Amino acid sequence: MGEAQTRGTPFVVPAEEMDDALAPRVGGKALALARMARAGIAVPPFIAVTTDAYGTFLDAAELRARVLFELDRKDFADMRWEEMWDAALRIRNLFLTTPLPDELRAVLAEPIAARFGETATVVRSSAPGEDSAGASFAGLHESYVNVRGVDAILEHVKLVWASLWSDGALLYRRELGLDPTRSSMAVVVQEIVAGERSGVAFSRHPENEEKALVEAVHGLNQGLVDGAVEPDRWILARRDGSVLEHRAAERHDMMAPAADGVRLVPLPVERRSRAPLADPELPLVFGLARRAEEHFAAPQDVEWTMRRDELYALQSRPITTLAGEAGDGRATYLSLRRSFDNLSALRRRIEDESIPAMVAATQRLGATDLARMDEDDLAAAARERKAEHDRWVDVYITDFIPFAHGARLFGRAYNDALRPDDPYEFADLLTATPMLSLRRNAALERIAAAIRAGDEAAAEREVTRYVAAFGDAAGDAAAEADAALAVARRLAARPAGGPAARPDRERLERRYLDAHPPEERERAAELLDLARASWRLRDDDNLYLGSLEGLLNAALEELRRRGRPVDPRLEPRRVALPSPLAGAAPTAGADEAAPAGSAAPAADGVRRQARQIVGQPAGPGLAVGRARVVEGREDLLAFEDGEILVCDAIGPEMTFVVPLAAAIVERRGGMLIHGAIIAREYGLPCVTGVPLAAELITTGDRVTVDGYLGIVVIG
């Protein structure tokens, strides 16, 4: 390093010294800004931290091998998105907890401090090839707004580096056929211009060559980019800039700088009736996009902001693909990230509207007596139940599944604030929220307690209460009671227990809140509350949907019982696992090829036997025991104390045997799936993401579950 390094392969390049030859080192975003500045377009002052700095950090901290180790646990093709997210979280934590080597830090700190001092900055990704003709990583790599002081800037530079390995960026690279290990990352550090109005301008409309497009919001651009603030939108004639259409937004909020970062705040009432851009200002913004297009000789998408009527370009990139063009999944990968405000709105909708409506629908439909209906009424009831179930499956996909991002958003914030060695420590703050399945398990424990005390009458009463509270509205009450009693008897044969004693949540919570400056604590507490709601719903939503599915199945069953043909279109759509207590079997991973390692001898005389399988560590601990592969209700009822629960995907309706289990092994991967959540609650060793778990392991196999390393040994 030292002088030769700074001269030969500079770690920091000021805007004034950037030329095209530096493109592979400073990235396209930095170069575009430099070129605009040279062309006389107002651009906030900036510097670039080059890819050499990134490479030096990786080498000095030996991060390349560690990143590969996290990423290559399993073949990409075998990984679910949840596992990618987990790997990305672990990699991000590596970057967070690895300090910059002193020498590199010194070389970076000096020019950054000299240029920015305590001025607020934006720290943006500028990966070489990031916004090229065929690809746009806009939004997939990170940008951080309102970062002050050299220490904070350098920490955020590391976070931008880490975003090269975010789940969305990894998936997008895979789609483009790019090798992430060959990718690199430069970073732009730019003085913030706290504009009163901001937006984007497309010199050519992405969907119409004759038109141009300008979007504008009050406040900072972050609101528009994150989708938190709806923009006003103008369609212009590309030829002369005349306004063809103006669609005004419902203007409620704006993004404003906060002590640390940005914050969505209510838009002052007097500005709500005003469009962010006045008519005479539109040509200025459109003109900026046109100038950028002329300069770069290609249609441009320019981010801009206006402070005291002075217009700045924040970045410019080529308009790459037309919206909706096939084969580019970037939009999907972008949707993998949700903002706090977006998730808060989702939560209100789910808690205030969807869940009460689902419960009401279940009660209403469950109140009808199918056995007494004539055939026409029964057919109509089946159709009604199908329509209701379909409706909620849609809501499940559009709202419930994305709401799981609440826990993820919190996980990142927790790790940012506390930098724990265990990247999943945050889950300890989310567990022991009152999940339905845990309440049900507590009810089972009450039956077991009555049996232990020899009070059969009390046990009967508890069973009745259990069925009333947790039984399926349409299920067979007697069968439910038998199932509950069978599990409770096994529970009774062992000492009274329940979820494991978890770390002191109050202490953890205090530590989390104390890690924030006082003015940020309320926000931190809100995020924790959101995350807990998100965590809870991941368990509860399947139970609610399962009830509706049970009702639909009951109607179809009644039709069959009467010898009536059942239209296959009436069968329930499968997104959630069906409830084994309602008599159906969970669907196996039908999307997977035949197992490579079944123990049966093949025709070629070679007997294949999986001996050790790698999944993801999802609950620390070690357990050895007899495997019970759970594929349906019968397996659950046969579950013995101390067995290892092996399944394709654990649903909350299966969790009532968890108190009996010594460990959990699941094909589905991820830290935030039900198996991992419930294992964490009970302190059980758990390995998820085990390919073909239910096929490779047979009930009765002796299995060792290493929840520290995520390894399952058979035999």
Added chain:
Amino acid sequence: MTAVDEPLAVLRALFARQRLGVLATHGEDHPYASLVAVVASSDLRHLYFATTRATRKFTFLTADPNVAMLVDSRSDDDVDFHGAVAATAVGAARELDGAERAQALDAFLRRHPHLRGFADAPTSALVELQVRTYYLVSRFQNVTELHME
């Protein structure tokens, strides 16, 4: 190797790529390891290698034919931890002669033509390892057993 790759196909690809294996023998109360040029039969049930009879490995395998052979695809790089595949073959070794030797030698020399002089020398033995079991390790920790029955 993904979870659903056929392990025999993985083994075939490994033997097609690798020419050397590490032979583990046992004698004089201690284990012993040596690098040998190896070729697999098309059904993967036999591995063949040549050695001079004066070697320690030949002495050991003659006294105790229970041997193991490790063949792997490592490149001594970071990616090996998850990219490399290693197969340990366990079985019984014996020196071949007559028609068996001629047939095996033919396969051996197709893979290692430059070793003709070495393999043809009167002091060299052509050894067959009849494989009972392969232990195939991929992605650092995935282990599949292949019992050649």
